Amino acid sequence: MSKQINQIYEFGDFRLETAEQLLLHRGQPISLTPKAFDTLLVLVQSSGHLVEKDELMKRVWADAFVEEANLARNVWALRKTLEDDNGEHRYIETVPKRGYRFIAPVREVASADTGVLIQRRVRARIVSEEEETSEEPQVRTKPTIPPGSVVETRGPMTALSLSTPRNRKRRNAALGLLAIAILIVAVAIPTVVIRNARSGSTSKTIESVAVLPFNNLSNDPELDYLSEGITENLINRLSQVSRLKIIAHNSVFRYKGKQVDPQKVGGELGVQAILIGRLEARGGELSISGELVDARDGTHLWGDHYERKLSDLQSLQGELAQDMASALRLQLSGEEKTRFGQGYTRNAEAYQLYIKGRYFWNKRTTEGMKKGLESFEQAIRLDPDYAAAYVGLADCYGVLSQVGDFSPNDVMPKAKAAALDALRIDETLAEAHASLAMIDELYDWNWKSADTEFKRAIELNPNYATAHHWYAMYLSAMGRNDEALAEIRRAEALDPVSLITDTNEGWILFCARQYDQAINKLQATIEMDPNFANxxxxxxxxxxIKGMYKEAVEEHRRT
Structure with a gap:
């Protein structure tokens, strides 16, 4: 036994007790890894002052060499614990390129005792960290009990609990055996423990995932294109895995900027897991965190934090996708691995222009299409072999041909040329095949080529909801109604809350002369959004067509 001063610090609704290595929130204990606790303690004790990264790492990992990523991961975990990860930080402030500062007011509370007895106890909780292969038993305090005090026991009195010399020996022996048993378990079954966030994986089978829009913590709407671009990039990469169902961008976009319940969202989208992400950009620095949650029971499956330069965004997204694939234990074929890791351009500026172009394209407005064209053209000037940017051009021209401001004869040939340029550079790009198929169908009326291109797009990326959607509309136009309905329902499974997909199922039912079913489907879509004019x-x-003219007039008035 030894003596240790119990220093107590209070900030906000939290209380930090050093002797117990305990963090309390409104009186309730919160679980922290030892290194996360040490990180918080150093910051709190230096409240109001900058703590350089090197200094912080030396004080937390005094006897070990670790990477800076470990520190960033601890800070991310602390912010999550302190509910300090939404918008402007209230507790831990990042000082770019230097370190961190604890910015909340801290009150040091005098302990009731000048010292407390320290007794080593074994905790039945195993926590592992990247730099540690085993954890020492935690130090817990045992307060001195004044004579005559009444002590509430946590269980029935037993012979072993009586304080006699003989029983103390028996108790110490039992505690020693328990400690050995726990250490044996920790060594014998390391797969039970997630040794660190980066290599963490789940033993549960996950066959469907929704990547929710990354939350932009920068408080700068001009950076929304980054959060949307990262979200769409992850969706596109993960959709390359044929055995994994990935929900399309249109369906997850409705959750942008909202606090979500993973289990509720999982039920709404029909998936087993949800990825929740956050992004913060300051100057040329980028901070990204991701957490994979089991939507069936709300358990944490995997999480990690990344700090990179903004110019490294594309490689970072590939790393994030690979880490998710490892956590999900995905077995990728050789072709899937190639497509999964594709970056399409080595030019960082061109890539940022591309995701900005996609951000504008997703707005589906004439102004958005014009800005999208400008961004894609700039990206191509920086990298003439950027296949995905050519697909962006084709998609913008395709939308502009339908909004009434541009003649199809002016823009559709440009769309086709862009799609062909994309395929000349990369024949395996599913989006390029789908765009070319749409042009073949709607402009060239080349039915055979359209059918071939749609099938090729779906073969390359079975999770590409847009390809299934467009192919369903083509099949309906060809009078292949049963195939069209099957295809549109595949699109709905991948894009379950897409208003346009649901509306077009109603249209396909109408073309198949299943009028009552069409009415039911369209009414259900309008219930989702009463303002959806289409x-x-x-x-x-x-x-x-049903002769219900009064109802028809009323619906026309709502368009």
Whole structure:
């Protein structure tokens, strides 16, 4: 036994007790790894002052050499624990390129005792960290009990609990055996413990995932394109795995900027796991964190934190996707590995222009298409072999041909040329095949080529919801109604809350002369969003064919 001063610090609703290595929130203990606790203690004791990264690492990992990523991961975990990871930080402030500062007011509380007795106890909780292969038994305090005090026991009195010399020996022997047993378990079954966030994986089978829009913590709307770009990039990479169902961008976009319940979202989207991400950009520095949650029971499956330069964004996304694949224990074929790791350009500026172009394209407005074209063209000027940027051009021109401001004869040939340029550079790009198929169908009326290109797109990326959607509309136009319905429902499974996909299932039912089913589907879509004009317009057409003219007029008024 030895004596140790119990220093107590209070900040916000939290209380930090050094002797117990305990963090309390409104009186309730919060679990922290020992190194996370040490990191918090150093920051709190230096409250209001900058703690350089090197100094912080020396004080927390005094006898070991570790990478800076370990420190960043601890800070990320602390912010999550302190609920300090949404928007402007209230507790731990990052000083770019230098370190961290604890910015909340801290009050040091005098302990009731000048010293407390320290007794080593074994905790039945195993926590592992990247730099540690085993954990020493935690030090817990045992307060001195004044004579005559009444002590509440946590269980029934037993012979072993009586304080006699003989029983003390028996108790110490039992505790020693328990410590040895726990250490044996920790060594014998390391796969039970997630040794660190980067190599963590789940033993549960995950066959479907939704990547929710990354939360932009920078408080700068101009950087929204970054968070959306990272989200879409991860969706595209993971969708290359044929055995994994990935929810499309349209369905996850509705959760942007919202606090979500993973289990509720999982039920709404029909997936087993949810990826929740956060992004913060300051100057040329980028901080990204991701957490994979089992939507079936809300358990944490994997998480990591990354700090890179903004110019390293594309390689970082590849690393993040690979880490997720490892956590999900995905077995990738050789072709899938190649497509999974594709970056398409080595030019960092061109890549940022590309994701900015996709951000504007997703707005589906004339102004958005124009800005998207400008961004894609700039990206191509920086990298003439950037295949994905050519697909962006084709998609923008395709939308502009349908909004009424541009003649199809002016923009569709440009769209086709861009799609062909993309395929000349990379024949395995599913999006390029889908874009070319859409042009073959709607502009060239080359039905055979359209069918071939749609099938090739789906073969390359079975999770590409847009390809299934467009192919369903093509099949409907060809009168292949059963195939069209099967295909649109595959698109809905990948994009379960997409208003346009649901609306077009109603349209396919209408073309198949299943009018009552079409009405039911379109009414259900309108219930999701009463302001979605396209659904009202198509429902009006169904009412007309049914001779329900009063209802048809009412629906036309709502378009």
């Amino acid at each position: 659904a009202h317009y198509k429902l009006a057409l169904v009412y007309e």
